[in-house]
Amino acid sequence: DTAVSQTPKYLVTQMGNDKSIKCEQNLGHDTMYWYKQDSKKFLKIMFSYNNKELIINETVPNRFSPKSPDKAHLNLHINSLELGDSAVYFCASSPPGISHTEAFFGQGTRLTVV
């Protein structure tokens, strides 16, 4: 009954490959996010989707393309992987409305590009 689940948990791949990370939330939230945590442990937002529409795109290279088939899913596709893409990627979701409730994060996907 995990609230926000990501797959895979670990991903090791070679430079130049294309890979995807999947995210699903069963909380009924309207908004989903992708965050990147680099080797220095800084967490930065990459994208945000609200009801399947892109609302935040934080100057992420075009090689990264989020896709939201429905509001419970936000997948991250990465083309032509580079060494610098190695990081932990976190998916998150938050509810809509005027309440200031929190964001729920997944357990992360550790991507290693070799």
Next chain:
Amino acid sequence: DAKTTQPPSMDCAEGRAANLPCNHSTISGNEYVYWYRQIHSQGPQYIIHGLKNNETNEMASLIITEDRKSSTLILPHATLRDTAVYYCIVRVWEAAGNKLTFGGGTRVLVKP
């Protein structure tokens, strides 16, 4: 969003209260103070948030100064499982796309 300043690390004895300070001197009137923590190898976890008044929940208490330029997160009885990086974030609430901007946080080590 306003920037925050936190000490990079602090130790705390198990069973004692842990007081985590955060400076946000440039906070604006419509910005909230949020606290999250990240336990090793896990995703960030929401702890508490507030605007002006002090707040308490089952995890912690949040004390915000009257001028709102600083706040303190209090873990009343720290346990070993509270060892984590604690992030103080200030931001305006938006109807959609509530972006969280994480800083360096405070690495808290709870010792037996």
